Each structure stands twice: as C-alpha cells, then as structure tokens.
Amino acid sequence: MVVCACNPSALEAEAGGSLQIQSQPGPHDDGAGVRGSHVDRQLLVHTMEELERTEVVLLACGSFNPITNMHLRLFELARDHMNSTGKYRVVKGIISPVGDAYKKKGLIPAHHRVTMAELATKTSGWVEVDPWESLQKEWVETVKVLRHHQERLEAGSCHQWQNSPEQEKPSRKRKWAEPRQNSTQKKPLQPNTKAAPQVKLLCGADLLESFGVPNLWKSEDIARILADYGLVCVTRAGSDAQKFIYESDVLWRHRHDIHLVNEWVTNDISSTKIRRALRRGQSIRYLVPDPVQEYIQEHGIYSAESEDRNLGVVLAPLQRNIEEDAS
C-alpha cells in the first residue's frame, strides 16, 4: 500500500481501497480522485510494486438475461478488492454470456443478451463482452471457457514478444506464470517475456453454492477451476460463504484460490426480478443501464411467453453429466 505522509487518509484506508493512485484525477480515473499526491516519490514506489503484481483478467460467465447494474458492480467490487491486496493488478474484465444450448428456462436468444451486455459496457474503460461462448453450438463447460480465454491471452502475449523486441528490458523484473496442474496448457517461459495475465472466474455466492447441486458440475472441473484459475466471489453474506467453503472438501483444499469480496452496498438486482417487473409493466429504470432499458423496450424481448422458453427441458449440464455417468 502506498503511503504518503501528506495524505493521512491513505493510512486509514481499509484493504478495500484502490491502489491505482495517479498524480491527479482525470476523466478516466478509476479511483476516487485522491487529492494531494506527490508525483515523484509515489510514482517510484508505485512502479516497483506494480512490477511485482500478477496481472489478472476477471471473467464472468452467466446468463445475463438481462445484464443488470448488479453484474456491473461485481466487476467494480472485485477489481477494487484484488488491487487492494497489493498482489494483483486487474487489467481487464470479460463478460461471457452463455449459449442458447444451456436450455435454461426463460433464456432468450443469445444475440439479444450479447447486444445488451455490449450496450451496458460501451462506456466502461475496462470491461468488455466476448461472444465466443454464446456462439458455440453446444453448451460449453465453464472450465473450458476459462481455458479458452487463458490460451487466447497467452497467444497474445507470445505475439507481443515476437513483434516488439523492445520488450526485452534486462532491468525489468521477470514475472513467471504461477505453476498449473494441467501440463497441456501453454506456458510462455521465454526470458524477459511479459507473462500473460491470469484469468480468474468472477461470480456471486450463488455460483459458489451451486457447486453443491448434484450433477451440475463435474468434481474434476471444480478442482481445475480453482487450482488452475481461481475464483473471485462477491457476496454480502461473507460468513455463509466461508461456512460453505469449510463444509466442502474440494473447496477447503483450494480455499486460497477463492477470494471472497464483501458486498457492503447490497444490491438485489437479479435478472429474474428484472424480467418479473417487465412482465408486470413496472419500471426497471436505474436497475439496468439506460441503453439496456431502451433496448428491451424497443425490441419487447421479455414477456410471459419468453419466460416459458425451455419449459420442461433439462438443463444442459445436468443432461450431459447424467448421460456421461450412465455411459
């Protein structure tokens, strides 16, 4: 944590404080615009610390049916938390809406959900939408989505090294990617290559607790997600989440790969409630970004009928895991 004697409030800041300290607040400042910084000394300490941090990309999988302000808040809370540990620097957020083949009740076509997420993140400086998962014909397990994005980042990192010889700076500290159990993953271990950022799965407590639903997850996938990538879980009931981790052997074993983030400004804006309000003709303004609200209005995509899509159909992961167990 950067400490400046002339800014005593930094000393009082809790672990939740952002460490993206810049010399003066600007239009794209993602911190709180802390005043009164002294550029030279802070910049030096800041730079040294920066080089030791692991770069992180937060990946959120889900229905986003539709995306809401709560989803967007998860990213903000997670970034603040990870940055404030001093060990990480969150460089990107990715929203990956699930494909239609997931067959969840009420799930409207992916192209709408992707478009709304794009509208919602248009003005975000760091969160973007990736439609890859939604474009796949079959449902894709979460661990595979994580792997896809990690591999893409590593491929991008290799190309960076190949294309820009000036990246080789002997004075820069080397950053090794943390060891992974799955040896089939690529590891760019050329000297002086900047390591690719690490992808971590961003979620709410509901996903964490869904690990306990029979047949929803393959146990080896849960272990892989935690060991190879890690979880950043935003929850308002921190103690419930901790209890859940305690009561599960696989979660307990990987408890250091689970970062719990407290949501003090609670926010119950679930997509289910949004769809319910829409069916009842109630306003959803200020629960979702304005462009999303306007899009929903224009296209009339949610209704009692849309809510009955996939009625009686078995959810893809359940179907797949039951079939695989049977074979």
Add this chain to the structure above:
Amino acid sequence: MEELERTEVVLLACGSFNPITNMHLRLFELARDHMNSTGKYRVVKGIISPVGDAYKKKGLIPAHHRVTMAELATKTSGWVEVDPWESLQKEWVETVKVLRHHQERLEAGSCHQWQNSPEQEKPSRKRKWAEPRQNSTQKKPLQPNTKAAPQVKLLCGADLLESFGVPNLWKSEDIARILADYGLVCVTRAGSDAQKFIYESDVLWRHRHDIHLVNEWVTNDISSTKIRRALRRGQSIRYLVPDPVQEYIQEHGIYSAESEDRNLGVVLAPLQRNIEEDAS
C-alpha cells in the same frame, strides 16, 4: 373515462441528496408505478428538492454541488426534475413549507392556464375539484372548467417516516399538516415495520389513508452515506450513481474525510429551531 377521473399527482422528494444515487431515482419510479396502478392517480411530475446548507447536517457539502449532481442525474429523465428553491433559502425551511410552496406554484400555474387559454373550457370535460384542505389560507382555483392543479405528495423512504418519532425533529402540527393537506408516498422494503410504526403513532394512524406504502421488492441499499464512505476509501461507486454524477464527483473531488467533518458538533437546524421555540 378513467383517465379523467384520476387525480394528478406531483411527487416531491426532500432530502440532502449528498450525493444523489440510483436509489433516489428508483424511489420515483416505484412510487409512480404504484400510484398509477391504483387507478385513482396519475403521476405527472417528480421534483427533487435538495435541502439548503442551513440544515447543518454533518458532512453536508455546498448546495450548488448537490443541486448540480441532481440535475445531471435527471437530465435524461422524462418526468423528474430538480427545483433549487429550497436550497437557495438563507434559513432552513420546514418540509411542510416546501410542500406548500410547490403546491401554490402549481395552482398559480393552473390559474394562468385558464386565463391564457380559453380553449381549456371544454363543457364535455369532467370537472376536477381540488380536495378540501384544512388550511383556508391556501388558494383554491375554483373557476368552472378549470383543470385543477395536480396534488403534491411527499415522496420518501421509511427512514423519513420513522424520523417522525425523533424528539424535536418535527413539529407535531407539521406532521399532521403534511399528511392531511398533502399525503405521503413511502417506499420501503419492510412494509410490515412501516405498518407497525403507523399503528403505534396516533397522528400517523389518524391519517393512515393519506400514507401510501410502496413495497421495494428489488432491495437496494445504495445510501449516500455508503457512497461517501466508498469514496473516502478509494472504492468505485460506478453503477451506484448515474455516470455523469460519478464523473462530476471525480472531477471536483468534493467528498473527502474533511468534507465529512463539515458541521461537526453543530446542532441540526430543525432541532435548534424547535428547542428554541419551545423555550420561548
């Protein structure tokens, strides 16, 4: 036909708005949906009235910032606007007086409508009389075929309702006047607590039909206090307030540990005034 029978309503929200948040904006949306769905009302406007600096609340930053942020927040709203009148007064203004000010202004506007537009006189249109008020000093435009002015109602959260019980914060005659002359639209997530509070207070019970409770099912804990706390700690407030408000706060650096200590140790204006008046 139903449309003509509805009473037009203007929702007035008083408060610090220090700063305005998405929760404040939601109150208006929820209240409008509720009042319209009763079939008896038609909400035509929402007014945000930030309190003046003379209120002396701890952490209250200058009114011009709070008004500006509220204006930024409502720029894209088709029906909610900001009125700086209260914030411009030198002394703190009791809420009942703010309600009265806005009701009178609406009625003056309604009179002018009639005077300036003779085509308003439509014999086929049903007359709407303003509901009788206890305070006879208020103006009543009772010309035939004049469209009655909308009724102002106080929009609030459960915190304001429960603040009626804080000693010396409200004059009891003001509470009665607010309820009888205007009415309350109170948005709360704990409807039964609010009902219990009404039940336990004689004046609230007497006017229970003037209190419209609106359930907030999509709970939303975005208080201004939490926003200011997050800012002091360097945490993101994105998506808790409208983007233009977040950018304004960033640009002007208006919240800090120092700003939070404004009015430290100063007695809140209504407490000061009520204690002084009791003493005299």
